[in-house]
Amino acid sequence: MALMASFGKGVPLGRGGEGGVLNPAVSPHPGTHTQIDLCSQVVGLKEAVPHKGYSGGRAPRKEIYFWSKQALGFIAGPSGPACLPQEGKDPEEEESCQGEEDEKKKKKKKSGRKNGMRKTKEKELGCSGDNSRGNILDRVATIPKMGRLRLQSGIKVIEEEVVDDCEGASNRAALACMINSEVGAVLAVMRRNVRWSGRYLGGDEHVEHSLIQSLKALRRQIFSWERQWHAVNPTLYLEPFLDVIRSDETGAPITGVALSSVYKILTIDILDLNTVNVENAMHLIVEAVTSCRFEVIDPASEEVVLMKILQVLLACIKSKASALLNNQHVCTIVNTCFRVVHQAGTKGELLQRFSRHTMHELVRCIFSHLPDIEEKPLATGGGALKPEIGGLDKDHALHAKKMENGGGNIGDDDPQHVDSPVATLVDQNTVADVANGSQVMSEPYGVPCMVEIFHFLCSLLNIAEHIGISPNANPIAFDEDVPLFALKLINSAIELGGPSIQKHPKLFALIQDELFRNLMQFGLSMSPLIVSMVCSIVLNLYHHLRMELKLQLEAFFSCVILRLAKIKHGFSYQQQEVAMEALVDFCRQQTFMPEMYANLDCDITCGNVFEDLANLLSKSAFPVNCPLSAMHILALDGLIAVIQGMADRITDASPMSEKTPVEFEEYTPFWTVKCNNYSDPDSWVKFVRRQKYIKRKLMIGADHFNRDPKKGLEFLQGTHLLPEKLDPQSVACFFRYTSGLDKNLVGDFLGNHDDFCVQVLHEFARTFDFQDMNLDTALRLFLETFRLPGESQKIQRVLEAFSERYYEQSPQILANKDAALLLSYSLIMLNTDQHNVQVKKKMTEEDFIKNNRHINGGNDLPREFLCELYHSICKNEIKTTPDSGAGFPEMTPSRWIDLMCKSKKTSQYIVYDSRPFLDREMFAIMSGPTIAAISVVFDYAEQEEVFHTCIDGFMAVAKVSACHHLEDVLDDLVVSLCKFTTLLNASSVEEPVTAFGDDMKARMATETVFSIANRYGDYIRSGWRNILDCILRLHKLGLLPARVASDAADDSEQIPDPAQGKLALSSQYASNIPSMGTPRRSSGLMGRFSQLLSLDTEEPRSQPTEQQLAAHQRTLQTIQKCHIDSIFTESKFLQADSLLQLAQALIWGAGRLQKVNSSPDDEDTAVFCLELLIAITLNNRDRIVLLWQGVYEHIANIVQSTVMPSALVEKAVFGLLRICQRLLPYKENLADELLRSLQLILKLDARVADAYCENITQEVTRLVKANASHVKSQMGWRTITSLLSITARHPEASEVGFEAMVFIMSEGAHLSPANYVLCLEASRQFVESRVGLTDRSVQALDLMAQSVTCLAQWSQEAKEMGEGSEKISEGIREMWLRLVQGLRKVSVDQREEVRNHAISLLQRCMGGAEGICLSPASWLQSFDLVIFAMLDDLLEIAQGHSPKDYRNMEGTLTLAVKLMSKVFLQLLQELSPLSSFCKLWLGVLGCMEKYMKAKVRGKKSDKLHELIPELVKNTLLVMKARGILVRRSTIGGDSLWELTWLHVNNINPSLQSEIFPEQPEVDPANPVPQVSSSAPIAETMPLASEDGIQAGG
DSSP states (O other): OOOOSOOOOOOOOOOOOSOOSSOOEEEEETTEEEEOOHHHHHHTOSSOOBOTTOOOOOOOSSBOOOOOTTTTTTTTOOSSOOOOOOTTOOHHHHHHHHHHHHHHHHHHHHHHHHHTOOOOBBOOBOOOSSOOTTSGGGGGTTOOOOOBBOHHHHSOOOOOOOOOHHHHHHHHHHHHHHHHHHHHHHHHHHHTSHHHHSOEEETTEEEOOHHHHHHHHHHHHHTTOOSOGGGSOHHHHHHHHHHHHHOSSSBHHHHHHHHHHHHHHHHTTOOSTTSTTHHHHHHHHHHHHHTBOOBOSSHHHHHHHHHHHHHHHHHHHHSGGGGGOBHHHHHHHHHHHHHHHHHGGGSOHHHHHHHHHHHHHHHHHHHTTGGGBOOOOOTTTTTTHHHHHHHHHHHHHHHHHHHHTTOOOTTOOOGGGSOOHHHHHHHHSOHHHHHHHHHHHTSBSBHHHHHHHHHHHHHHTTHHHHTTOOTTSOTTTSOTHHHHHHHHHHHHHHHHHGGGGGGSHHHHHHIIIIIHHHHHHHTTOSOHHHHHHHHHHHHHHHHHHGGGOHHHHHHHIIIIIHHHHOGGGTOOHHHHHHHHHHHHHHHTSTTHHHHHIIIIITOTTSOOHHHHHHHHHHHHTSOOSSOOOHHHHHHHHHHHHHHHHHHHTOOSSSOOOOOOOOOOSSOOOGGGOOOSOTTOHHHHHHHHHHHHHHHHHHHHHHHHHHHOHHHHHHHHHHTTSSOSSOOHHHHHHHHHHOTTOOHHHHHHHHHOOSHHHHHHHHHHHHTOOOTTOOHHHHHHHHHTTSOOOSSHHHHHHHHHHHHHHHHHHOOTTOOSHHHHHHHHHHHHHHHHHHHOTTOOSOOOHHHHHHHTTTTBTTBOOOHHHHHHHHHHHHHSOOOOSOOSSOOOOOOOHHHHHHHHHHHTTSOOOOOOOSSOSSHHHHHHHHHHHHHHHHHHHHHHOOSHHHHHHHHHHHHHHHHHHHHTTOHHHHHHHHHHHHHHTSSSSOOOOSOHHHHHHHOHHHHHHHHHHHHHHHHHGGGOSTHHHHHHHHHHHHHHTTOSOTTTTOOGGGGTOOOOOTTOOOOOOOHHHHTTSOOOSOOSSOOHHHHHHHHHHOOOSSSOOOOOOHHHHHHHHHHHHHHHHHTHHHHHHTGGGSOHHHHHHHHHHHHHHHHHHHHHOOOHHHHHHHHHHHHHHHHHHHHTGGGHHHHHHHHHHHHHHHHHHOOSOOHHHHHHHHHHHHHHHHHTTTOGGGHHHHHHHTHHHHTSOHHHHHHHHHHHHHHHHHHHHHHGGGOOSHHHHHHHHHHHHHHTTOTTTHHHHHHHHHHHHGGGSSOOTTTHHHHHHHHHHHHHOSSSOHHHHHHHHHHHHHTHHHHHHHHHHHHHHOTTHHHHHHHHHHHHHHHHHHHHHHTTOSSHHHHHHHHHHHHHHHHTOGGGTOOHHHHHHHIIIIIHHHHHHHHHHHHHSOTTTSTTHHHHHHHHHHHHHHHHHHHHHHHTTSTTHHHHHHHHHHHHHHHHHOEETTEEOHHHHHHHHHHHHHHHHHHHHTTOSOOOOSSSOOHHHHHHHHHHHHHOTTHHHHHOTTSOOOOTTSOSOOOOTTSOGGGGSOSOOHHHHHHHO
8 A cells, every 4th residue: 555644753652451442542641541532532632531440550660652632743744754655756855754864863872872871662552451431442332233254254164184193293393393483582582681681689599580481481391282283272372472572571672573473373374263262362462462562772673563563463363263353352453553553653664654554454354354244133122223323323413513513622621522422422321231332342353343443434534624624725734644544444445345334234324424424525625646535435335335325426426526627616637637537437337327317317306417427528528729638538538438338238139218208198296206116127217217307397497487487387387297276385396306496586486475475485394304403404404495585574484484394393402483483583693693794793602692592482592502503603604695606516514414314215226237228318418519529539639549539439429329219419420520531621632542541530530430321321311411422522532442333233243334434443342343344534442543653654753652652552441441332232221211311312412413513523423423323222122112203303304404415314314224124023013113214215305315225225125035024014015115116217226126026026925915016016116117127027027927826815815714704805806906907007018028928917817817706897897997998008009109119019919809808708607697798798899890990000900800800700609609699589689699790790791600600690771779678777887997996996
């Protein structure tokens, strides 16, 4: 232990017995022995009081010194130099100090030789043997049997080992030799002194001194003991040495050797629990050593003896047999050691250090056994504990009372006036209690001695109080060593006792009250050493005993730590730094801040300690108009420790409980809300959240109240914290438990004469607990809560309410409440008189007593009582006006008394575990200031270590923000960090890449930003815009990896993309990713690097320096660590809101650049944004609905606003196609929406469309091939076929487009009723297109014709369906009609091969339609709309166009006529029964007749003239054979027969005779027979309308 200063001048002590307990005995005069209580000495008695219990005896021959107030000069600082090394003291100063002391010793020795005298001193370390009133044993007279040290758990019993005779004899001989050598050593030293070397004449004999005789006797006996040493009574071989130690005739050398012998015996483990009579032996050792006597020959030998005394006493405590010591012996040992510590102040430095170390070790050894002490029930049934506790409480009350009233009278000669627990307890307890206490002290040591020792250590802290010196008065005037030494011992006791202290009420009560009260005082000490030790003790108390120290901890942080940190209170920088270090230590305890929040901030009766500490840390981290200092870094460490604690509590298993809003649906008295179960987190978490809600609303109500009391109360009524109809109790509790109220307004309200206000006043007074309080203390507490009004009537009303409550709880000597009222009023008047500067003539004590005569029910109050009140008011003003300005209050005695009263009623302490129950609320409070503080320190910092600390803080903030879903906080963090990347600054640097590489702060900030984006991107919202700005800046600098805009599919397929834009290849990507094009300029990490390294350029360039190369390398490494590409490739894992914000940021970035200007760089950046947008769209195909609207609108805006080809519109078009291509297989429900978007391509400007037509067609073809089976709707196919149709006339794109059509229609692979008609139309476009070869048109015709098999298949499937098949069949017939109509349109093509092939295919389609189940009506339509129309069109072309345009039309007409004839004959049997058959037949004959008359190239066609009659003849023969064309009757005429021959005769008049030789020919004079009136009307109507058919289709 590093000790700080000496305890002052020490003096020898008088002879005494062994009965003292922490009480040194002193003797003022030779021959008269006086025993002084140590505590009485500490408070500074002027002279010693003779002890009457001394029985006389021989007066010693030497000079005896005693302890007086002058001897206790160490209290206020020793007058003489004490050469004890202090911490931080220069070694040269120590040497100088030691040299001065050596010089003084030489002078003193020289003076002694000159006088021819030898001065001797006798040192006496002990107490008188009897237990009288002065003995501190009396102090524990009422201590019950609180528990003893368990021998089993404390010190193990050493079992005697069984050894053979030879080995046992050898051991016995060895131990005998050892003791023999010790006897010889003592005798040898004694013979060196003349007194012991000669013989004494006694009568006629020469007799040896009894000491030498006993030693020699031991020598004779020692080798004759045959038993094991454990069986030998230790007193036999210890008594001779102890006699030497006790003797006052021996000198220091002899005593020292004897002590060494005893020490040796103790350390070789001869004495243990198995040794015979070991208990008595241990008692003898302690009694002998503590009453050691010796003559002082020189200072050096004296110090040696004192050190050996300490050694032996410490060895006793550490011995295995120490468990047999009783409480009295342990107290005596500690008492003796402390006296040596005190006397060592004027001795050498070695003794000073050793004595303090021994004292420290004693305390450690004693209190280390506290956990092993069993907690036993009281032997006397609990009744005996009450006097003890009562005495202790009164003792504490007396301490507080003395402190409040200015302390005791230091100069009083009467010892009964000393503030000593001895006098208190002895006066009030009976002789039986004293006997009971004696019995407790004689038991094996345990809690009673520990209570005494701890109480003694606490009493050392009261020294400054009793001698009238304030702890923070002046570090020079007050020696810091005494309290510092006591605090260190107390700290050790708490460290070793730990949680076990709480099991023993008396010991724990000392900590709760006396110790903590002193800690509150010394916490504000001017000495940083004392402040530091106080904080260490409180930290240990928090760690071990916090569950019962709730209000004490609140007071410590509010009145010590927070006050020390305030500059306005005038504390030094060193004090503030120590306080900050202590606070940071507390913050490093992961449960500290959460427990402060749960227990204090969420308690309406306590302050917001967590919030205040968090604000202190954040403000202290801000360097205001000053450079960054250690204090700022320290505060930052504390902030980060709190945040890191929250981050550490976050685990996968920890429940992230969403904060449910707390609302009161109905009025509930807020001061009555209780927690049902503090051990159940579900219960107490809801409770503290409810309490915090109440507290927050009360503070808001207080703010309203301070502006307008009426509105404040109405606000609280609206939140159901006050009832709709106000009652006095609720308003009184609002005033009592709400902080921040204007005390002037509260005082005016309480003093108002209104009946309701008076009721509130009385209810307000009932909220106070004045039990067992002094009147002035109670009045102070009452008036601290509001400002006492100035009007006398209001004052009277206030004091009436106070007096009524006080008399109700603490009547004491007051006769009635009127006496309390009068006395209270008198105290207010006295307070004004004494502390008002305008009052010149002050009231005297006699005046005050005279003014209060006959007020106690007509009688006088005790004079002592009034005097005490008078001095209390004079020394400590009752403040009737509120303190100016906000701040943390000072802990006054009255407030401490109130705190101790509240501590008995306060709610249970909530112990926080490793789960983040309240972290969300806590973090929401401190997140803003924390981010700001870390950012400021990061901005000011220049050391790398500080950089890393800040980065750790940023990451912890990000983790907590994300895990508790505090998106706004995370956005603020991202915005703050992005500023430090320097990427958002307008770059004016010539080489921004080099500058970035040289800026460590910027690189670390950049890595942190992207680490947050990758880890916690789910909870980033508006922050994506800032991150995107950084990415775009890196893109402009060419520092991005090549695949930053890639999507998941890019890993499996490499598709050349002409719109890829920049290719930035870093070394990480260059080895894996092939180049997909030539960038416009060298970019990317490797590109920049290559530029830097390239020397073979057109313009001479200076070679880069090593620094530039290193900077570029650092930049390269930083960008690689950022993993920017992961933001987009892993975007599929982002939450929906974050993903949408990311997409909107990309759209915003691209749109912003388009609006600002259109420079190449900005266009390139817009392309890059679009790439990223497309990439995240493809990576989130499962959530395309979320993104699609924004993506589509952005692409549509680009497409519709572009009139010239550009990289941006190119990327938009192909990106759109790529999205559709990738997403169609997975999102069939969105197929229509996706394919409809492709209509944007149809809206492209002609120039743009022409430039990209081939590539567009390739992408559409790829889309069709990959997703044809996923396109189900007619709308989707309409879009695809529209795009393919456009390509039919494009030179470069037609082949690819036709390839897509072949893929769709070949063998009907992907034809469906939805796309059949559309595909026919698209194929016809390719047939009619002149871009490609004729063969492609022919192939397209084949595709059309082959589709008829699909119709047949669908028709067959429709038949099998049964119900609803007719509707499907009708659609199939309609599609077939569209097919033949399409072929009819192509049959008039200029190209002979195409039209002839079309006619052939038309014949095939019409002839192979058996499986389609066409209705007769359909066939009639096909003749009317297809065959007859085709024949008419062909005839018109043949007659009206040049043969150069339409070659070989004759052959085409021939094919067309044959088509008609074949189809008619094929359908003859089916159509002949129809009533409209006649009209169909006449139409066929009419066409034949036209073609007979037709002229091709200006002349009639020979082929037709030959073909048509044959065709007609063949037809007639078939009709005859089938019985269709017969003459049925002559009555009324036969229309079919007559009309047939009318037309046939125009073709070939001889056909009738050839076919029907038996029938007469038709009369040419009457060619037109009458139509039967019975013929259906439909027969006279046209078969169909082509327009109608087309409209219907």
